[in-house]
Amino acid sequence: MSELKSDITLLGGIGMMSTTLLGTGLFMVPAIAASIAGQEILWAWWFLIIAVCPIAITFAALGRRYPHAGGTAYFVKQAFGERLEKAIGLLFISVIPVGIPAAITIAGGFAQQFLPDYLSGSLVTQLLVVILLIIINLIGIKSSSRFQTFIAIGIMALVAAFIWRAEPTNLTLFPSSNPIEHVSNITMAISVMFWCFVGIEAFAHMGEDFKNPERDYPISIIIGCLVAGIVYYLFSTLILEFHAYGSGNVNIMSVPLLTSKLFGSGAIWIISIVGFLACFATINLYTQSLSRMVWSLAREYRPESKLAMISNNGVPKQATLFVGAILVVSCVLGDLLDVDAEAFLTLANSIFVLIYLFAMWSAVKLLKKTAKLVAAIGMVICILVFIFIGISMLYSVCLLGVLWWAIPKLEGVGTTQV
Numbered sequence: 001m002s003e004l005k006s007d008i009t010l011l012g013g014i015g016m017m018s019t020t021l022l023g024t025g026l027f028m029v030p031a032i033a034a035s036i037a038g039q040e041i042l043w044a045w046w047f048l049i050i051a052v053c054p055i056a057i058t059f060a061a062l063g064r065r066y067p068h069a070g071g072t073a074y075f076v077k078q079a080f081g082e083r084l085e086k087a088i089g090l091l092f093i094s095v096i097p098v099g100i101p102a103a104i105t106i107a108g109g110f111a112q113q114f115l116p117d118y119l120s121g122s123l124v125t126q127l128l129v130v131i132l133l134i135i136i137n138l139i140g141i142k143s144s145s146r147f148q149t150f151i152a153i154g155i156m157a158l159v160a161a162f163i164w165r166a167e168p169t170n171l172t173l174f175p176s177s178n179p180i181e182h183v184s185n186i187t188m189a190i191s192v193m194f195w196c197f198v199g200i201e202a203f204a205h206m207g208e209d210f211k212n213p214e215r216d217y218p219i220s221i222i223i224g225c226l227v228a229g230i231v232y233y234l235f236s237t238l239i240l241e242f243h244a245y246g247s248g249n250v251n252i253m254s255v256p257l258l259t260s261k262l263f264g265s266g267a268i269w270i271i272s273i274v275g276f277l278a279c280f281a282t283i284n285l286y287t288q289s290l291s292r293m294v295w296s297l298a299r300e301y302r303p304e305s306k307l308a309m310i311s312n313n314g315v316p317k318q319a320t321l322f323v324g325a326i327l328v329v330s331c332v333l334g335d336l337l338d339v340d341a342e343a344f345l346t347l348a349n350s351i352f353v354l355i356y357l358f359a360m361w362s363a364v365k366l367l368k369k370t371a372k373l374v375a376a377i378g379m380v381i382c383i384l385v386f387i388f389i390g391i392s393m394l395y396s397v398c399l400l401g402v403l404w405w406a407i408p409k410l411e412g413v414g415t416t417q418v
Contacts, residue, residue: 007142015149017224020199023282031245031254037189042175060218067207069292079362107279113272191388205289295319350396
């Protein structure tokens, strides 16, 4: 078997997209952004959701025209050639040791709340998360999409329960201040909140897994982004109303704090389970997309290698195990060196923004008429976010430069060996 098994339906795609965007972000970003901008976070959400629309629409248009496991790297290949394709593909794969372990750390923190004491150590919970990831991924994409749809429904039900308990009439649903007077705080909040819409580029790798990619893939991206945006916005009104934000510790514990205020301390275990599942859903899609990126590059440039093989149930088995092995090493090293999860997230975020930028640039070259204009708007937005993030972007820019420089040399070594 040499092709992926196309098992993702429209409902499954929407579930995967929305849970990927909600994941870790829901449990920390609204509180962090509120501590930066206060009530103006509501303006920030309006601006960010509007700004994400052209990016989401452009990814939807690219995925509809080029449904491929290579995702953004494949779009770049069509626009700019193989060398940049490999550089962007390797840049995305470089997220494995920095971005995924940060999310695994957060998921492991939730798991510690309901696991027995002998399994609740930090490193042990992280390794258990990795093992569960690999098992879910090897079972097949159909089961995975159903699992994430179930999680998406659970997250929306949880937020609805919060709002019901808080009584909607008590919530300030619309901003009342003048955004021009708070531009600095709003832009700073947006630079953090952009993390909530990191995941669209990972979903781009799932195009070949859809039963009907031309119809269902673009709809899944757009509806998934809208669902996530609405949930984030409503949840932020709760954070503001109950002042569940402030210091670093309060921001990290904002959801348990909100739960205690609305339902009492006895309900915190429910949040721990939902929090774990939400984080796991994000990591799950990234594991799938990264394994497909590895498999896609191997299929195209090393078709005889084990990484290019597909199992009987349509899963890139060896590529999945390869990603899992890197995750294990990253988690162990991160624990031994006591690397801060926030540092991992900052580095990963710079990579994602650069990948978004190249996707928009590719779309400007590949798409036509209105779609080209929308892509150009998305490109400008990515450049602005690039500026907002600041000096952290040097990491991804330098890394891409090194990859661009090294690719011909690596190919030369491979040719000499052959």
